[in-house]
Amino acid sequence: MRVAIVHDWLYVVGGAERVLEQLLRIYPDADVFALFDFLPEADRARIGYAKARTSFLQKMPFARTRHRVYLPLMPIAIEQFDLSAYDLIVSSSYAVAKGVLTGPDQLHVSYVHSPMRYAWDLQHTYLRESGCDTGLKGVLARVVLHRMRLWDVRTASGPNAIAANSAFVARRIRKVYGRTAEVIHPPITLSSQHYDGPRGNHFLVASRLVPYKNVEAVVRAFALLPDLQLVVAGSGPDAARLREIAGPNVSFVGFVSDEGLRQLMATARAFIFAAEEDFGIIVVEASAEGTPVLALGRGGARETVQVRGPQRSGMFFDRPEPEPIADCVRGFIQQEQNFTREACRAQADLFSAELFRKRFSRFVDEQMALHRAACEPRTRVLPRLEAVG
Known part of the structure; x- marks a missing residue:
């Protein structure tokens, strides 16, 4: 069986690329397709492929640093991949990968990280943060996103089966595409x-410093908690402004390595997560280090943070605002002795890479069996015609 794995694009290693790594563990001989691939060879080797087959966007000017300007061309580019030689196509899609063209005898299973959020429920936030919410630029951006939504819905019928990385995303898929998705949490x-x-004595926030991560609300919350220490790890366009509003009990360590981040997590009193994410891999990584999580009670965090029972791994606050966050921290301190490293790690074990591979393999095998049964020729017995006259 020939297998193709289609990924949107490759220029940094994030959560979607970790999924790609595990897909290549399941299908080590698969060919990888992507709109463009600018990963260093070391990252490619770590993920498990030598070279991706890319589209014409690979050679476009500034594709490495400003790929979003080519958004209107991405549907055309993804449709140019010739996948006719493959029996199984697995698309790992958070933008356009699910829109590849496949035939009726091919099985296409799409792992959807999310429908394009900047074209759907985050459109207004995206336009505002990119400076495209007013004037002629705003009109053109809205036209492009409208056309992307039409294409996105039209191509949603292409995959034979869809898997989602969380129940939260599965609900969005149902609302946007009208399709049911199997929930398979990412590895x-x-x-x-x-x-x-x-x-240690510190609470920890680790994130890219951009507005929708709501790090500002956490920083302002610790102005209400002057006797407690907050460490902010990460970099981004909001870094300078956050430093200006931070009090003396907030320290910024910038970008840290994976090893350094895990050490900060393991020694923190709690990890604070104020964004509404589709899943939130970093939340589970904090739990894996035995650290409780104080999270916004929306999105994927509701599936990864256990707030009741013996495997309790954290607490929720209901709004990404300073006062609710500060109240949550105070409530945590009163119950801090009830959170154990063992319970946090047990919660994280539910999302291991091994479990992902088992669940995804089983899902594809089930879909392949259904597909082969549907493709089997059926012999139809025609009624015998009696001679007339």
Whole structure:
């Protein structure tokens, strides 16, 4: 069986690329297709492929740094991939990958990280943050996004089956595409060595410093908690402004390595997560280090943070605003002794890479069996015609 894996694009290693890595563990001989691939060879080797087959966007000017300007061309580009030689096509899609063209005898399974959020429920936020919400530029951007929505809905019927990375995304798929999706949570790389030393005095936020991550609300919350320490890890366009509004109890460490981040997580009193994410891999990574999570009670966090029972791994606040966050921190401190490293790690174990591979393999096998049964020729017995006259 020849397998093709179609990924939107490759220029940084994030959560979607970790899914690609596990898909290549399942199908090591698969060919990888992407609109463009600018990953260094070391990252490609880590993910598990030598070279992706790319589209004409690979050679477009500034594609490496300003690929979003080519958004109107992406539907055309993804449709140019010739996949006719493959029996199974797996698309890993958060933009356009699910729109590849396949035939009736091919099985196409799409793992949808999310419908294009900047074209759907985050359109207004995207336009505002990109400076395209007013004037002629705003009109053109809205026209482009409208056409992307039409294309996105039309191509939603292409995959034979769809898997979603969370129940939250599955609900969005149902609303936008009118299709039912199997929930298969993305893979988390769990540490083989556990830190069981003493905790530090700090609470931790780790994120790209952009508005929708709501780091500002956390920083302002700690102005209401002057006796507590907050560490902010990450970089981004909001970094300078956040430093200006931060109090003396907030420290910024900038970008840190994976190893450094895990050490910050393992020694934190709690990890604070104020964004509404489709899944939120970093939440589970914090739990894997044995650290409780204080999270906004929306989106994927409701599936990854256990707030009740013996496997309790965190608490929720209901709004990404300073006062509710500060109240949540105060409530956590009163119950801090009830949170154990063992319970947090047990919660993280539910999202291991091994479980992802088992669930996804089983899902594809089930869909392949249904597909082959549907493709089998059926012999139809025609009624015998009696001679007339």
